[in-house]
C-alpha cells in the first residue's frame with residue numbers, strides 16, 4: 637500500500653440505465669499533486685468527480701479520501717475536501733469581504749477568525765484592493781478567484797476544481813493557474829477536470845485521459861507525449877515569404893508530412909528521420925533562409941489526445 641496516496645480510486649463503475657458512464661477506473665493521487673482528468677465531452681469526468689465528492693454512489697469499486705471511504709464514511713470523507721463552483725450561493729449585493737466572512741462563519745469559524753481568514757484570502761487572491769466593492773462590480777476573473785478563495789476557507793486537504801478556467805481570458809487563466817500552484821506549494825492536493833489540453837499540460841503533475849468511461853492513459857504530461865511515438869521538429873522562420881521553400885526542404889529531406897502555421901513549420905519525426913535533421917539545417921543555411929528557431933522537442937499534448945481519442949467519439 638502506498639501511504640503517500642491521499643486519494644485512492646479503485647475499480648469504480650457507474651451505470652445509468654443501459655449506459656455505462658464509468659467503467660473500471662482506478663488511480664491514486666499523492667499528497668501535494670495536481671492531478672488532471674482530461675477527456676472529450678461525455679467521457680465521464682463529471683461522473684467520476686461526483687462519485688469522488690459523494691454526490692453520487694458508485695455501483696462498484698472504492699474511493700477513499702485521506703483514508704475515509706466515500707460510501708461508508710461519507711461525512712468524514714466530505715470534511716477532507718472542498719469543491720469550487722459555489723458562485724451561485726454568493727450574494728451579489730454584498731462585498732467580497734462580507735461574502736468571505738459569511739462563508740467563514742458557515743464553516744464554523746468565529747466572527748473574529750472569519751475576518752482574519754477573509755483578509756488572508758483576499759490578499760492571496762489579489763482581491764485586497766476590491767475587497768469592499770459589491771460583487772455586482774466584479775469581472776468574471778475576479779468572481780472565479782473569489783470562488784476559489786471561498787472554497788479554501790476551511791483549509792481543505794483536498795480541492796476539487798471542475799473546469800476552473802472555462803470561459804476566462806488568457807491573462808485571467810494565468811492568474812488562476814498561479815493561484816492553484818500557490819495552493820499546492822502550501823500543501824493542498826488538487827484534482828481538476830479540464831477541457832483545455834494546455835491547462836492540463838501546464839498545471840498537472842499527472843493526467844488521466846478518460847474516453848467512453850474508461851481510463852485510456854495515465855502519466856505525466858511528458859509520459860503521455862511519448863505515446864505518440866517520436867519527437868517533433870519545429871522550425872520558425874522570420875518571414876512568411878520563406879514558407880514554401882522551407883516546407884519543400886523539410887519534406888524532400890525527411891519524406892514526412894510538414895504542418896505549417898504562420899511562421900512555424902512542424903514535422904513529427906521518428907528515429908530514422910531524426911538522422912536526417914542535420915541535413916535540413918544545412919540546406920536551410922545553404923539557401924540562406926533566416927530562421928529564428930530550430931528545435932527538436934516532445935510534441936504538444938494535443939497530438940496525444942487526438943491520437944488516442946479521435947474517431948472514437
Ligand SMILES: Nc1ncnc2c1ncn2[C@@H]1O[C@H](COP(=O)(O)OP(=O)(O)OP(=O)(O)O)[C@@H](O)[C@H]1O
Pocket residue numbers: 652655656657675676677678679680681682683684831
Ligand atoms: N444522471 C445521468 N443519467 C443518465 N446518463 C447520464 C447521467 N449523468 C451522466 N450521464 C451520461 O454519462 C456519460 C458521461 O457523462 P459525464 O457528464 O460524466 O461526462 P464528462 O466527461 O463530464 O463530459 P463534459 O466534459 O461534457 O462535462 C454521458 O454519456 C452522459 O450522457
